[in-house]
Amino acid sequence: MADELELLRRANPVPSGDPRFGEGPLGREAESHLDHLLAGAGAGAGAGVGGERRPPRSRTRFVWALAASAAVAVTAAALLVAGPSTTPAVAAPRPLVVRADSTPVPLDRMVERAERDAADGSPGLRKGTHVQSWSVGMSEDEPPITLPVERVMRWNADDSHTELVVATDPRHPGRPVLSEADGGPRLVDDGHVISEQTFPPSWSDAPPQAPPPRDATRLRAYLREAQHSDTPLTTSELLDAAGVLLDTWTLGARENAALARLLADAKGLRPVGQVTDRLGRPGQAYVYDGTGYRRMLVMDPATGAVLGLEATAAADEPEYGVEAGDVMDYSAWIR
Structure with a gap:
C-alpha cells in the first residue's frame, strides 16, 4: 500500500x-x-x-x-493525495478514543443522574428519530467501504410518517461522501438525498411501534419482544435492542432512566472513561467485549441518555479486508 x-x-x-x-x-x-x-x-x-x-x-x-x-x-x-495533514472524506472513521486523563463513571451513577433528570418528567417521549450512522459494506470481491448516512423520521398525527435519508458526514462538512447508489458505491455531494418517502398510517401495538414503558422491568420485556426473543437478552442483544428502540423513538427523561437502569444491570459492560463522539459531544463510554465485536456505549454525562453505539472488529477478517479495530458500525442519536 x-x-x-x-x-x-x-x-x-x-x-x-x-x-x-x-x-x-x-x-x-x-x-x-x-x-x-x-x-x-x-x-x-x-x-x-x-x-x-x-x-x-x-x-x-x-x-x-x-x-x-x-x-x-x-x-x-x-x-x-491532498497531503498527510488532510483527512480523506471517504475514509472510515477511527474508533472513539477514551481520554487518558478521564475518570470512569460507574453505570449506577449514570442511573442516578438519569433519574434525577426525570424528576419533572420532561422532556417527554416523542415518536420519530434523528440519527447519524456510519456502516461498513463488505463483499468478497471488493474492499470494505464505509457509508455515512443521516436519517430523519417524523410521525404525523394520523400515524403516517415520513423518512428522509441523506448522504452526509459531519466530520467533513461540504465534502463529497461515499454512497451506495445506482448499483454500486460512488461519491456524491454532501447532503445528497438518497431517499424521501411517506408511509401510510400504522396502528401496530407491538414493540417497537408501541410506546416504550417507563420502568426497567417492563422495558426489559418490551425489548425482548421487539427482538422476537423467547429467552432473556444477552448484553450484546440488549445493546442491539436499544439501537432498535432509539431508531424508532426519541426517548423522554423517564424512558431514558428506565433504559439506563437496564444497561446498568447488564453483565460485562464496564466503564472506561470520557470520549468525544463523532458529533463533538462529550460522553461517558462503556465497553462490552463480545464474540467477534467490541461494543462501546456512549452516554450523556449529565442526563444518562444514550448518545451512541459503536461496534469495532475484535479480530482480522482477511477474506473481507477487515482488520481488528476497524469500525464496523456506529450510530449517533440526535435530539
Missing part, C-alpha cells in the same frame, strides 16, 4: 500546499500521469521490493478506489 500511495502522490497535479489544489480540472500532464497510473496498475502494483509478489487484494483495493468512473477517479485522487 505504501508503494501505491507513492504512485498516487506522484500523480498529484499540483503540490498539496498550492492554493489551486482541488479548484479545477486536471491539467494535460496530470491527466497523462493518471491514465498511465491506471493502465499500469495491473502490471506493476503486484510487484514489491526484489520482485516479491503482493496479494491480489491490494491491487483490487487500489484500482477500485481510482477507477470506478472517470469523474469519481478525479475526485478520489484529489481527496487521497
